[in-house]
Amino acid sequence: MALKNAHIILGDKNGKAVIIEWINGIKNIVEMKDNRLIATNFNLSDSTQTEMTCLRYPIIQKGLDELDEMKETITIKDIGNVIAKVVQVPQKDLTGKVGGTLYTTFIDLTEMKFVLVYKLDNSKIQDIDILKELNRGNARKIKLK
Numbered sequence: 367m368a369l370k371n372a373h374i375i376l377g378d379k380n381g382k383a384v385i386i387e388w389i390n391g392i393k394n395i396v397e398m399k400d401n402r403l404i405a406t407n408f409n410l411s412d413s414t415q416t417e418m419t420c421l422r423y424p425i426i427q428k429g430l431d432e433l434d435e436m437k438e439t440i441t442i443k444d445i446g447n448v449i450a451k452v453v454q455v456p457q458k459d460l461t462g463k464v465g466g467t468l469y470t471t472f473i474d475l476t477e478m479k480f481v482l483v484y485k486l487d488n489s490k491i492q493d494i495d496i497l498k499e500l501n502r503g504n505a506r507k508i509k510l511k
Contacts (some may be wrong), residue, residue: 370388370391371388371389371390371409371412372387372388372409373385373386373387373388373396373405373409373410374386375403375405375473377403377473377475378475379475379476379478380475380476381401381475381476382398383398383403383475384396384397384398384403385403385405385410387409387410387411387412389409389411389412394409394411396410396411402430404423404426404427404430406420406422406423406426406452407419407420407422408420408423421452422452425451425452426448426449426451426452429447429448429451430445430448433445433448442472442474442481445472446470446472446483449470453466453467453470453486454466454467455467455486456468456485456486467485467486468484468485469482469483469484469485470482470483470486471483478495478496478497479493479494479495479496480492480493480494480496480499481493481494482494482508492508
């Protein structure tokens with residue numbers, strides 16, 4: 367893989383998932399615990415970083431813990447409300463580059479749904495049926511503006 371100090375999430379329709387991270391050229395696998403796998407802007411297997419490297423991680427973790435205590439069934443909307451607490455409004459820096467939360471994705475591998483929310487704009491939600499897309503046999507471009 368041509369990734370350096372980065373991670374990707376892989377999962378299957380049976381609900382099994384892992385984060386694969388490359389730290390200094392070494393592959394690390396982070397397994398899901400308690401039916402939960404969270405990735406923000408730090409690598410979980412990098413011992414030089416902690417949850418405090420990205421303050422969003424512990425906020426998400428706490429919000430999901432609270433959901434577990436309060437609800438028997440958790441919906442994507444419930445999870446979205448937890449994520450909403452940590453989004454960063456997109457804005458330009460001094461060089462004109464846009465930073466912040468540019469997109470958020472929710473992936474339900476049991477139902478094979480992929481939801482993309484671009485620039486915190488619910489009018490631009492892309493709700494994609496993963497199996498349908500895979501069976502199309504050709505590429506699809508999603509225009510995001």
